[in-house]
Amino acid sequence: MNIKEYMQDLGQAARAASRVLVTATTEQKNNALLAMAAQLEADAEFLKTENAKDLDAGKANGLDAAMLDRLAITDQGVAQMAEGLRQIAGLVDPIGEITDLRYRPSGIQVGKMRVPLGVVGIIYESRPNVTIDAAALCLKSGNAAILRGGSEAAYSNRALASCIQAGLEQAGLPKASVQVVETTDREAVGELIAMPKYVDVIIPRGGKGLIARISEHARVPVIKHLDGICHVYIDDDADKDKAIKVALNAKTHRYGVCNAMETLLVAESRAAEVLPELAKLYQEKGVELRGCEKTCALIEAKRATEEDWQTEYLAPVLSIRVVSDMQMAIEHIAQYSSAHTESIITENYTKARQFMAQVDSSSVMVNASTRFADGFEYGLGAEIGISTDKFHARGPVGLEGLTSQKYIVLGDGHIRQ
Amino acid sequence: MNIKEYMQDLGQAARAASRVLVTATTEQKNNALLAMAAQLEADAEFLKTENAKDLDAGKANGLDAAMLDRLAITDQGVAQMAEGLRQIAGLVDPIGEITDLRYRPSGIQVGKMRVPLGVVGIIYESRPNVTIDAAALCLKSGNAAILRGGSEAAYSNRALASCIQAGLEQAGLPKASVQVVETTDREAVGELIAMPKYVDVIIPRGGKGLIARISEHARVPVIKHLDGICHVYIDDDADKDKAIKVALNAKTHRYGVCNAMETLLVAESRAAEVLPELAKLYQEKGVELRGCEKTCALIEAKRATEEDWQTEYLAPVLSIRVVSDMQMAIEHIAQYSSAHTESIITENYTKARQFMAQVDSSSVMVNASTRFADGFEYGLGAEIGISTDKFHARGPVGLEGLTSQKYIVLGDGHIRQ
Structure with missing residues (x-):
């Protein structure tokens, strides 16, 4: 497999999907989220079987008890993921919100419209539930997502991806709206963070070392926090x-x-x-x-x-x-x-x-x-991370942090004098 | 002159000044802006004398008529710069604004407070009026500024800097609130864009080549647009x-x-x-x-x-x-x-x-x-540039684009259950 080509293909497909997601209705996005939740519940046994392969490999590779615990998908875990999807379906759709629409002395009306960022790359470690959380938050905010989980959760993430794909399909949304990177090759991360043409922002979730490495080499903006001192x-x-x-x-x-x-x-x-x-x-x-x-x-x-x-x-x-x-x-x-x-x-x-x-x-x-200091406690309804940078999103990042605002101008044939 | 050390010193001084500016009152900032305007008018002859040195050098170096025109400081130009300063003094101070302060079910009250970005680096070409505009917008938004103008405007910018310094001094604000890079060495730009410890954001203004070069090498966020197609x-x-x-x-x-x-x-x-x-x-x-x-x-x-x-x-x-x-x-x-x-x-x-x-x-x-598509036409009251990126500021960037929002939480001994 040529990793560079593979990642470029994912990127191109994500960009194309993001153009469709921009105009997806709130109902379509919510239908996809609810269908994903139902699919997770229907596939609970399959998810646990696939997860067991990761757990076995993890034990063989000497992962400690805490890491195995984070990696495990239990019945309770499935129920929580499904519940999380339903909660995100219940949140207000941030996309298309128009604010501050005011008349200017020239006669034009100027306001701001909330729009998706485009394509979001998420890089995370062993917790498979991040696959569902991140997919859901990106989808609700109209962004295409490329998800790169830890190699130790490869089977679990592939199984979760199949539930996500089923949900997208039922709602009539492009499959490339959410893509899970199938290779565990580290080179894939290097490509993902260096495709400004296809990826608009990277959100790394995990240890300080991972985040520092990604921030140093990324060619696109990174929403991150390194430390919580x-x-x-x-x-x-x-x-x-x-x-x-x-x-x-x-x-x-x-x-x-x-x-x-x-x-x-x-x-x-x-x-x-x-x-x-x-x-x-x-x-x-x-x-x-x-x-x-x-x-x-x-x-x-x-x-x-x-x-x-x-x-x-x-x-x-x-x-x-x-x-x-x-x-x-x-x-x-x-x-x-x-x-x-x-x-x-x-x-x-x-x-x-x-x-x-x-x-x-x-x-x-x-x-x-x-x-x-937490997205749920602050009332964001969800949290994809906490940003300690001052640029763009700062503090707990919910749906709004995955959006941008463009200006809209309404006129009636107005010209500049 | 060791350029690296010189720039690091500027950066360190800017960072220290930015800590003072965070708590500068609206009155202090406005007083500084008004004092700068008065100083510009009082120093009109001096500004024109210094500008003439740049114009002479420009002619000798074969600058074309359009470039010489952009470089020239006329009486009208002085009046416009002074008027610009007074307009910015008249704008609402964005800093400290608290929005969306709401009670949460836990009993805490959560809101957002608008704060400065910190230190802004501005890199521009021959127009000396940018020195005044940029200094004023950064100051009003509570940011320290490091300004690097074109080498062809070196005398003019130094003269304008003296007016800025006089204004800061009269208002009791640190001189390092606005610093003009004194060397025309190109290495200084390379340093300025690679000091994340001291500079929070870079705003390049000028030709596409300059902006592309800076974006490629910057180690901090850049607010920019490359093209207007x-x-x-x-x-x-x-x-x-x-x-x-x-x-x-x-x-x-x-x-x-x-x-x-x-x-x-x-x-x-x-x-x-x-x-x-x-x-x-x-x-x-x-x-x-x-x-x-x-x-x-x-x-x-x-x-x-x-x-x-x-x-x-x-x-x-x-x-x-x-x-x-x-x-x-x-x-x-x-x-x-x-x-x-x-x-x-x-x-x-x-x-x-x-x-x-x-x-x-x-x-x-x-x-x-x-x-x-213009900051004044949109009612921003000022414009430091137009951003075609989706991150942070998008479209015409006024005072608000030079700020960030942090969360504030007000409690009464509240703890997490």
Whole structure:
């Protein structure tokens, strides 16, 4: 197989399909999503059989328990994927929305129309459910999708693709609306990210290494986040109960997620009052604490190194730094944050406003847990990723992040004077 | 001079200034703009003296009359630059705007806050007025700017920079808010476009060659358009008077601009009625016509080649193609358009809707001249360029295109359940 030719063919077919999807009706797109859901349920046994081949190969190749767990398709998993498809069918269609249509002094009427981006390339690792999620979000937003899953899920993804194809066919939409890359050759990824003629944007989902590699070599825009080094700052004027509640939740609600807090910043004036109590709660949960010198003087903690401030633990580990005031907290965040999510705990109106204005992250919070940084919690109805870039989509990316706005001008024979 | 170090220093200073600009008040930014305007007027003689050095060097280097004309700073030019600054001071400050702030079922309140992109690099050719325009738009949108003008305008740009600096100083804003690259070494451009740590976006303004080169090598997002191959399609159901008026205006209102029509598409059913009349009007204006076979059978025109459909003439030349119907027009546009601006002339409601939905250009018009594709005509109040990309800003880019939106979350000690 010539990988370059194969990928170019996929690209060309995707581009052609995207031209059809632009004019697909909301009903057609929803019908396809609902048909896919029904097909998944009808094919549950087939999906599990194919998935078992991946699981067997994974075990033989020594995948660890966590990876096998992510790879597995269970009955519950099938039900969740089908439910996800039905939820996306239920979302408002973003395409064609016209906003800000206003008359100009010249007499023309100018507005913006929401349109698909075109062709979206998704590159992900072992979770097969991403195949369904990504296909559904791209389809609903009128984009053609080229999906490249992990090689360890090859059988599962091919089986899921057959359900997707069946759904597209039933709704009368082109099969190339969603294509799953059939080769596990790594060269295919290199091609996918370097076809600006056929692919408009790449969304990588997976580990930091994968995303960094793709960003470096992509010849098209990439919607991505590399790290989630999130901070909570307990201000001088924090309410103690809220501070403890939020700091505990932000770290311990789930460990392996990008919106978990990794570093806690505490105003010096409150450290002696807040830290011992918090340390006790963290220790009960088995969280390892690493602190600056002042922290270690107040609670039992390992001494944090420079590297700790730069680390996304994704684990029950927390670094803690005592800061002189909010400005020092903001400077720490500017230096070490990955621009994902930061939260201030304060009752002070002016400081809340300053923190929101000055912290340059995709989500900035007041008196709320960083764990809320999520497309569903924000009401996007879905999430294809979280962007820590400032360009195009920023923060949790839902359907709207997969669209663009073009200008429309309505006239009646108007000419420029 | 070590160019790399010099540019890194500029970048670092710009980044530091951008952190201050984020919190600059609207009043401070406007005061700076107004002070710059006053300084330009006070320094008119100095500006003209410095500009004369560039003009002399330009003549010695054999610049043509059109280039010298673009390079010249006249009294009228000074007045226009000052007026432009005052207009931008009068625009609404986009920064800090909070939209869509809504309560979620969890109790948190989620919204979006408009924020600056950070540091903007502008690369342009000989027009010195771009120095003032770009500085003003970046400042008003809270961005630090690094400006790299053409080497042929080096004295002029340095003189304009001194006025900008004076304005910033009077308003108490960091001098590094706007920096003009002092070296004319080409290596400086290479550095500017490859410092993602210090520069968030590059906006090139100038010829296609410059923009293509920058896009290819940039390591940060680029807001750009390469070509303006704009089309007007005269539909079967066009009103003849509107068709002729718009087709004439779109081509002949100004020739050397990106929103001028370069190719006219005419429905076969109307060609015999419309083309002879139009040809007469074009010939009166001295427009050279190049047509497809069917066109040449109806009017006197040179035979158009494949290359003509791909050419942005920027001159009194027009290519004309007779198409069987709207779908053929849309296909021609999909193949040859640069995705800048296309217009349909029709009285047919359904076809107008279809054309708007299917044509994938930054501006799509009905019964209006392509010449309207412009930030001022659209009511943006200013324009820093026109983007033919789909990512981030699309179409005319004003202040909003220089901003991003981050999420803000307001809670009262809310935690994720």
